[in-house]
Amino acid sequence: IIQIPTFSDYFKSRIQIKLMTAIDFSDNNEVPKSKTSLHQISDDQNSLNHYQKCIYSIGSVLAKYNKDGMFPVFGFGAKINDRLNHCFPLTLTSDSQCVNGHQGILDAYKKLIGEVTLSSPPYLSLVLEEAVALALRNYQNHGIYSVLLVLATSMICDMKRAIEIIGECSSKPISFIFIGIGDGDFTEMEKLNSVESQSNFKRDLVQFVKYNEIDDYKKLQRKVLARLPKHIHEFCASRGFVPSMNKNELFY
DSSP: OOOOOOHHHHHTTTTTEEEEEEEEEEEEGOOOTTTTTTOOOOTTTTTOOOHHHHHHHHHHHHGGOOOOOEEEEEESSSSETTTEEEEEEOOOOSSEEEEEEEHHHHHHHHHTTTTTTEESSSOOOHHHHHHHHHHHHHHHHOOOOEEEEEESSSOOOOOOHHHHHHHHHTSSEEEEEEEEEESSSSSSHGGGGGGSSTTOOOOOOOEEEEGGGGOOHHHHHHHSSHOOOOOHHHHHHTOOOOOOOOTTTTOO
């Protein structure tokens, strides 16, 4: 049994967690009005699509460990004003990339679906680079550890570059969680679960799961968040900081 500090242990020691979210708006999802669209928005508040379920499941947990409750949320793969954009804030304003709480992410996502045109091809590297830059500022200014939640279909065109960027982040205060949406071939994304064996990966900082293999709020939380305390622990320990621990909470 290996005891690792929990989210609460770090939060009590003034290390906050900043959730950042990146959403795939490429036409691989099909147009929102289609009954088979991954972006279909139901009028029934109790019937959420898979993107909404992931945001709610992960956001409702991580939002508890940030004091200001303001979270950056990005889109990629859509046309904004008839121009393909690979990194845009869901607020569609340059003044603020952030929304209030995980409900703010859900609201911004739902609103934007009717304002952009799904397009292709989807590239992710610009979002990753923006998230890394934000993570560095958050840590330097406020001691915040960042987590980028990437919700995407299988057709990411620059996964090789994405993996390179993630590998360059081993010494940086950020983790990457990829959740695959839909029934596509996620072979390339599945490689994310073994990249820590590569020489440029100095610690565990990335995870991939397929939503369709879980499709349950609690199971998704456990699957996705179980390794995150280890990510944070390895980063903080490399900086010589380990908080006091609640011995009643163990991560294996």
